Amino acid sequence: MENLIEELTAKNKEYIHSVTKQLILVGKSDEEVKEILNDILPQIIEGQKSGIIARKLLGAPTEFVSQYQPKVADRPVSEKNENPVLMWLDSSLLFLGFISLLNGVTALITSKAPVYGLITTILSAAVAGLVMYMMYRYFYRPKADNSRRSWNWKGFAATTLSVLLWIAVTIFSGLLPSSVNLQLPAVALVIVGAVAFGVRWLLKRQFNIQSALVAQPRR
Numbered sequence: 761m762e763n764l765i766e767e768l769t770a771k772n773k774e775y776i777h778s779v780t781k782q783l784i785l786v787g788k789s790d791e792e793v794k795e796i797l798n799d800i801l802p803q804i805i806e807g808q809k810s811g812i813i814a815r816k817l818l819g820a821p822t823e824f825v826s827q828y829q830p831k832v833a834d835r836p837v838s839e840k841n842e843n844p845v846l847m848w849l850d851s852s853l854l855f856l857g858f859i860s861l862l863n864g865v866t867a868l869i870t871s872k873a874p875v876y877g878l879i880t881t882i883l884s885a886a887v888a889g890l891v892m893y894m895m896y897r898y899f900y901r902p903k904a905d906n907s908r909r910s911w912n913w914k915g916f917a918a919t920t921l922s923v924l925l926w927i928a929v930t931i932f933s934g935l936l937p938s939s940v941n942l943q944l945p946a947v948a949l950v951i952v953g954a955v956a957f958g959v960r961w962l963l964k965r966q967f968n969i970q971s972a973l974v975a976q977p978r979r
Contacts, residue, residue, distance in 0.1 A: 778821035840970035852889030857956035864949030877941030896972035
């Protein structure tokens, strides 16, 4: 191989030097580098006879070496977890965090702002999570063939009943005495909201939960 390198022009020697460095950078062993150079040196020397430089014949060093880079396997896209209980919990925590933060921030701004009691907030969030899951199950989630779901009375009825239950729970739990349905101070509401969002984030990270607000694409 050394004899062949001696036959190269200055530009082609520089090219081989660059290719050698690039091959080492992509993890090729000395033996592999020698094997590759032994393959291309005769081509380069033959090209020299016609005035064709190695860069024009084989491409830039990085371009040439790219074919020898180890193939990076495509990372599999993990399937979202569509467990109904986890999806309901995810949606409930989302609503709990949102309504708690909203009430807390509003109460901090003005003391006259109406604030939901703790039981009302928790029960309302729980049923809101059910409503979100019903909408996902019957309308958002695509079919196995990736087609959109058509209108169906079963889904409409289930979602409507869930919404009515949500309204009823919010109204009737609000009638509970304040000694039972405690009204937390503004700062406590903000903390509850932040904790709810934090727990939701941890659960999604741990269990890869599918959001009920977004359709899961089928593969």
